[in-house]
Amino acid sequence: QVQLVQSGAEVKKPGASVKVSCKASGYTFTSYDINWVRQATGQGLEWMGWMNPNSGNTGYAQKFQGRVTMTRDTSISTAYMELSSLRSEDTAVYYCARAPSSGWSTGTFDIWGQGTMVTVSS
C-alpha cells in the first residue's frame, strides 16, 4: 500500500541539527512532491516547505529559510528534512506528507508519514 515511513524520535541539544528521513513505498516516488509539516505539543499544524523528488527543486516557508534543507535520494525513494540551529521552540512532531506536483491539488496532503518527535533540550 501507499505509505510514508519516517525515522525514529530524536533528542538534540540547542544549536545542533537534526535530519529526519521519510521513505516512500507503493507509488512512484518522483511523481509527487514531499512536504514537511510540524506540530508542537498541543498546537496546530505548521507547513515548513516542499521538495520535488524528480527535480530536487525546493520551496521553504520564510520562517525556516536558512535553517531548513530538504533533499532526497531517489535510489531508495527517501526524502530528508534537516533543520539546523535548533532551539527549544523547535520541539515538535515533524511529518512528511505527499502532494501532487502540479494542478489543482498542489499542496493537498493525501498521504502522511507517522511523524517523528524531535525534542530540543539541554
Added chain:
Amino acid sequence: DIQMTQSPSSLSASVGDRVTITCRASQSINRYLNWYQEKPGRAPKLLIYAASSLQSGVPSRFSGSGSGTDFTLTISSLQPEDFATYYCQQTYSTPWTFGQGTKVEIK
C-alpha cells in the same frame, strides 16, 4: 501570508448530531481549501479537498462547501469515531497555511 480562522475552537456534541465547522480566509482563495481530521497520536487525514470533493474512502456524512473566503465542513450525523480535531488548509498560495483547529468533543 493568508490567515485561516476557524470557528468554533471547540464544541461539544452528541452522537447523531449535525455538526458544522466554519473556516474563513483573510483573502479570497477561490475553492483552494482542504479539510483534515486529526486524532491524538496519529497523523492528520485528508477528508475534503477543493472545498467540496470527498477524499476516497471518507464516509459520505462528511461534506464541504464554500468558495472565496468562507467555507464550511459539515458532519451530518456525528459518529463515535468522529471525535477529533479538524483543520482547514488553504492551497491558493504558498506558504500553505492551516486554521488553528476545531476540537469536537463528546457531550
